[in-house]
Amino acid sequence: MKKRILSPVLHWWRFCPALHTVSAVSLGVLCAFWIVRRHPKMVEWLLQHFVTPLQRGISGFCAHLPFSVAELTWVLLAVAVFAGLVWFGVGLFRAQDRWLLCYRAFAAAAAMILAIYAGFCLLWGVYYYGTSFEEKSGLKAQPVSAQQLYNATAYFIDGMNRTAQAVPRDANGCADFDTAVLLTASDSIYEKLTEEYPFLAAPVRRPKPVFVSRALSAFHFTGFFFPFTGEANINTDFPGALRPAVIAHEMAHQRAIAPEQEANFVGIQAAITSGNPIYAYSGYLQGYIYLANALLQADPDGWQQLMPTICAEANADLIANNTYWAKYSTPVSGTAQNVYDGFLKSYDQPLGRKSYGACIDLLCAYYFPENT
Incomplete structure (x- = not known):
């Protein structure tokens, strides 16, 4: 037989x-x-x-x-x-x-x-x-109230407005900086955050720019971590205001932070605490986008109250970012994002692509832990 x-x-x-x-x-x-x-x-x-x-x-x-x-x-x-x-x-x-x-x-x-x-x-x-960031840090994501979202959004707008003046800008008033300088500066952006969370310590591995960045944009990716080489790879074509936050996010993956909501939180925190005003501005801007989107759903009136408080510089960057990605809203990018959504879910990440926005739970737990 x-x-x-x-x-x-x-x-x-x-x-x-x-x-x-x-x-x-x-x-x-x-x-x-x-x-x-x-x-x-x-x-x-x-x-x-x-x-x-x-x-x-x-x-x-x-x-x-x-x-x-x-x-x-x-x-x-x-x-x-x-x-x-x-x-x-x-x-x-x-x-x-x-x-x-x-x-x-x-x-x-x-x-x-x-x-x-x-x-x-x-x-x-x-x-x-493996052991998650939440388990290692003791910071627990909890369901957030509309008031928490309002407070956190207002906090990030304030930080965004404070740091926006230190960012070099082009003739259109949009953030404009040398990517090579940003990548060099990334060597030290995790130093302060590592003092708070020592388990984030890791050898310095500078992210690398992707030569065919527009191909990444066509699939709606701002960067990616490649586990076979341990490299953080950055799209250098999309508007620069959020690029430092993306660098910090991909570097979070190099520090063994896999879930996207945790990598987003860690990246935003690393940028904000970096001591570099350009990174700080980008971190506040990234956090604001996720918080404001959630606030719009939970409390439209509160969202309306906060929108006029955003400075002109940040508004210019938000408009430039939305305009850029609108060009790449195609069936190809939609299919790529759906495939990526399925990929995340296959590793027991039930939120899929929505896990990026789930960082608001950690942001609110960190900055406004009490319902007020």
């Missing part, structure tokens, strides 16, 4: 043993991930003794390179896929055994997809099941 079962498996295995071996190992890693993620102690052991040291070692090497290895990886992957399709197309006309060619092409595609997915789960997915 065993021979009958194994015989066809071994028959097909011999046609591309290397590809089947990659798929088998990847499936083994995925099975281990699905088992381990339900056991917090095993997750913490894996993170502390394997995943984090490995990732930081790789990121330390990549940090010495003047370009984004993540971006290069995506380009090489696209070239490999294109070359594979060409090879397959040409082979269909020349091969005598087309069924075997199709099988090998399928085996190659399956091996690549499984390897990438397994690597991602091992180097990043596992972080979603």
